[in-house]
Amino acid sequence: MPAVTVLMLDELPRPPHSLLASLESEGVGVVGWGLADLLSAPLAELPKVEVLMAPARVPPVSVAAVAHRLRLTGGPVPIVLVYAEDGFEALEEHVRRGHDFLVPPFLPALVRSRLQDCSERARAHAHAERMSYERELEIGREIQAGFLPEQLPTPEGWSIEVSFRPARQVAGDFYDVFELVHRRRLALVVADVCDKGVGSALFMALIRTLLRHTAEYSGLQHLVAGGQDLGALYPVGVTPMMNAVLGTNHYLTRNHLRQGYFATLFFCVLDPATGSLVYINGGHNAPRLIAQESGELSALEVTGPAVGLLPDSTFGLGYAHMEPGDTLFVYTDGVPEARCPDGRFLGEERMLALLTEPAADGKELLDRVGRAVLEHTGGGEQHDDVTMMVVQRGALAGTGPAEQAVAAA
Template structure:
């Protein structure tokens, strides 16, 4: 494989010797660090790498923080976790779309994994270079046409069921985006499908996959019959009933499982995948059934204030693992509650000093009551603008607020 660079993280600088030997045989330049060293590094002391190799025993939050830190060097590495024991620690990382390595660390196996990661990183950089060259050569019009076509895949307006207030903010970092959202009616207009997703990377390549994934999800969901339980086998744990009792859950499951199957069968070589939150809401009761495929946990904000409830992942990112299982999650949006769904462009928004907006600031803004979904997004949008200031927007920003109004009397 071509020469590649990797940052290898280990808390004691003592990773498995077999892994080091395999990397050495594959001509991979390895920089060995602890997580604390990387998180404390600044400027030119930050290594630049194609791949981040982190132990699966490390918390997913720490791995994510290290990846963010490394991206400050100008290149965002592909994350791969490794484990030589305690293999159950790999599962949380797979749910976030990370690749993995397990023994035996044989050079051919390591080569195959890293080749995929290397090509994915190379493709992302190539797409960035193509966009830069297009601008330099005066192809702004072509990119504008691409944006207009992409906007045609987004809903012209949002459904407005009685007793609900829905609003969205969508800000691409470039002419075209990898984020997308959707809202449409299902089950003879008795249910409301809500989608927020983020295709890995950004730019033209991500935008093409955004259009593909959005079309697959909506088409499959809208054409899934009420009595079809084909996807139920994927949802039920071993030994439990395969029947999905919630109206709207079958189209939801069919859409996600079908899209994952199509992408892993036909487009695994491109290395693109999407984190997504896809939910089906019953407007009459406020009951919500959802699949969170490796996405930032949406936050259910209670009317009376207090700590927002995260809707954690119920499966991996879509397009990563063939024939994988996606579980269903359930929630209830009570009168006065607001569901806030967002992409990682929100907490990862940077100011001119390179400081992230951060998850804690998002939570602080949500803890304050809001009269409507629109009011909540206005508050969040204003805080993001103040934080980013004159800095360049590094990632697409998408936010959706679903607010259930309080009935008078």
């Protein structure tokens, strides 16, 4: 018989001696707990068992409550097995609730047969629940994929490449690319919701939707906080970006601060005609701007806190400019924090070295960094989502800075 652990609801009078003797003779592990303790003890202290055995005189609702608490421990779903020496009418309500039962004689062979049946049922139930959970996760993955853009709007003379690899079936990372201000500007977003799994995936969907919807429909209206007219102060496209970030932060901290989820993000507005960038970096890894002419890497540093972390946060603006041939590399911390089996990180230094090597295009750069991450992890568990975006401005036809300046003008 497969190894089975029985939690005996140890209520007075004590369980029949013949039942305990049969369990012992079959090598079944038995732990005894009182009903009050099982209903009040912290979940972390409760045992993980395959079978909950209780006397039939204990009300079915109490037995069901104990079984429910045992399920919450993360262990197997316990099969309820009630027993009665006499007063068999008490079994009826238990049977109606789906509880299995034992009646005298409590002979070893009979007990063994019933426990084998319980063990097989517990395993079948656990398998069915696991399959159902995996199916739900797959549905979640498909829904989440719908939140990522199917096609990236790419202005003439520019290229945009993205790599997205979740650590699990659903992810907390996301990216987005969409047009603003009557297609005169391009919004680029890469974000990382804290934690992993289903919780972060739900907040990923919420945060992505808030950011995009607010940015696309804000137009040139007043800033969410302060009533400042950014249209008169800052470049075109800043108002939608600032409205989106401030509005999302306000919503999250007003409604979801208790859940403790927040997101680091890089949100930039690109003017494709000039190559100018205006951005907000909310606690995110600093993207790198790679100058083709000099090979120099410039960091687009943090301009504010993570979104959803602090009420009434303020976010500064950063500015950059992409010359023809320049490359912008945006990433989440799953890249430098990729771990090898012994726990060492890939590291930012190694990542930056990969960026300085020449690449024919954005796809080659993404492939190079992606391969380095996979080689470093060595086939081990992927601990975090890995998202990268490469934006390149096409080189102009001249041979040097003077010719490029003339062409750009």
